[in-house]
Amino acid sequence: MTKQEFILKIETWRRMQIRNQIVFFIGIAFLFASWWFLTARYDHSEPSSSSRIAWACTPFALFFIMIVGHKLVLGYTFKHHGLSCPACGKPLGGVEAIVIATGNCGNCGERILESPPGA
Numbered sequence: 791m792t793k794q795e796f797i798l799k800i801e802t803w804r805r806m807q808i809r810n811q812i813v814f815f816i817g818i819a820f821l822f823a824s825w826w827f828l829t830a831r832y833d834h835s836e837p838s839s840s841s842r843i844a845w846a847c848t849p850f851a852l853f854f855i856m857i858v859g860h861k862l863v864l865g866y867t868f869k870h871h872g873l874s875c876p877a878c879g880k881p882l883g884g885v886e887a888i889v890i891a892t893g894n895c896g897n898c899g900e901r902i903l904e905s906p907p908g909a
């Protein structure tokens with residue numbers, strides 16, 4: 791891939807990322823809102839302390855699942871857009887400035903971008 795193609799892919803990916811992040815935060819907000827809603831109902835009916843602790847941990851578990859899910863989706867979108875290094879397989883999204891500047895992978899240093907024609 792040439793530098794121009796890479797920049798185009800990064801820009802497409804960034805636009806998708808904005809959409810993904812909006813969906814991600816709406817998802818988190820929705821999960822927490824339902825948790826609070828259920829907590830308000832739950833407190834009156836369940837006095838057991840062990841289930842209270844489990845319930846109190848739920849938002850942290852949800853948050854953890856969302857973070858892991860977000861990372862998996864992120865990895866998928868990198869692969870989907872051809873933005874992972876063919877040599878080491880790591881995403882090029884965080885190191886795109888290095889890739890654009892040097893033409894090499896920012897993780898392993900392997901050559902990724904083709905030299906422009908005539909150079």
Ligand SMILES: [Zn+2]
Nearest residue numbers: 875878895898
């Ligand atoms: Zn690499």
